[in-house]
Amino acid sequence: MVPYDARVSSSISWILAASGAGVLAGLGLVVRGLAGYRTALLVADTSTSTIASAAAGEVRISGVIEPAELTLVSLLQSTPCVYYRASVGNGGDASIPDSSYAEERSVGFAVRDSTGSLRVFPRGARVDAPLRFHDETGLAGDEPLGLTIRTGPATQTAEVDRATAIADLLTVHDPRTSTGLPAWQGLRRQSGRREYRETRLEPGDAVTIVGRALPFRDLDDPAGADLGMGGSDVQADPEIAADMAEARAAGTLADDPDAAWGNAAIPGFGIGRPVTSPIIDPAANPLPLATADAAAATKRRFEIAPDSLVLAASAEVPLLIAYGTPTAVVGRDQARFVAGLFGAGLAIASALILAFSVSGGFGA
């Protein structure tokens, strides 16, 4: 009869769990590293074109982000940007398993180098953005410094007028109030820790873009290509669904976009041409006409000549938007590949330990 030792059994269980986790983590690093290798090859093997001499087809452009018509307001820090991915996790706290939330948005922007600027349509792009905010709630449940959750719309005009800028500067937000916050912030009502992460690309950031340049007239869906949305399905969140049902019952949420947005809900009203005639309200006060200078400035900003080259994703050439100069991007992806090789070593070592544990090599 073999005597049972609970301590040995416990340590073997621990080894099995750790080695299994090591195999999975190692394989994860391998997959990430191989993707980095491919990206490094793509960026390193494509020469940078100046914007003035760029030709239609696959190009690599390196320049600085300039806002186009709109900028986004990031979710966790309310910072003007052209791309963000924000996530709220449970920070390893298993007591709140359903609290993870992720949101990803991008909006069209221009990239400028010393020879000119080029419009970028980000839908379908793979974005490699830097982590700008990463923090957790404190042990006492206090929110981290720097967390300024967006309370208004997700977009704003790229050029903020003077009065709005002054009003923003003079407005003091009380972090303790929660009225008017987005529905997803029901997370805050839960106990337990939360981990906040936000990656962003902001106006003024240096970026490297590899993608297909094509004349604007050849872009199938300019309005759709100008926006990118991803992340968690907001409608699928039970808490948000409950809040929306409550708002609908109270009559504060319209069922129909036309009812909520009026003429602005007509497809093409913002960019391109409306598909139906807008309804003019005779009782509305007509806005004063724009001055010639204001009209010219607006035309410069919003009008894209049909023959102008723009950058967009296509089935043949995916669009990559990466933060930093080409050298920095390649260096980052090569580092991922090296980490992937270490991951392979980790996976192999863990697999061997797992195998010896299962076959009774340890503690038998």
Place this chain on the structure above:
Amino acid sequence: MSPPALAALFAVALVIAIAAYVVFASYNAIVALRQRIDKAWANIDVVLKQRHDQLPNLVAAVRGLMTFERDVLTQVTEARAAYSPTAPIPDQAVTSDVTSSAVRSLFAVVERYPDLKSQANVQDLQAEIERLEAMIADRRELYNDQVYRYNTAIGQVPGVLLASILGWTTRQFFAAEPADAARPDTSLGAT
């Protein structure tokens, strides 16, 4: 099969998978590089052709008033006549350089004729040819950079192995050969 044998098999399979991925990714990258070089060359060719088509208009516009500058006009006409889209790339580079030089000389001479310089069609042609010259310079730089990357890729591991198997050879730069690029004789004849 025992667990340690399975683990060893897993290790071998993982190493082979990574090596195969690296080789296939490198192969695809080099094929893409070759395509980019061809495309970069085609983009240069388009602009060379545009310049070739514009030069007669410029010569015709200035010929009437430039009665004492026939040599410059002859240089431009001869350089244009030497253009051959089927010639080897280094030869085309020489022709392009000679044409650019002749055009610059012509523009310098035009500066001496205020009546000519003020004509709208001459100004437009001059601006268009200057734009094309700048574009040729930019695209030449892009082409040469792409060739440099390709030649480097097939000279390094694993590209060198693939190149030896598949018979890939280095590509030519869009640049004059050293003999062709020798400085012109600017002495006044006295030795």
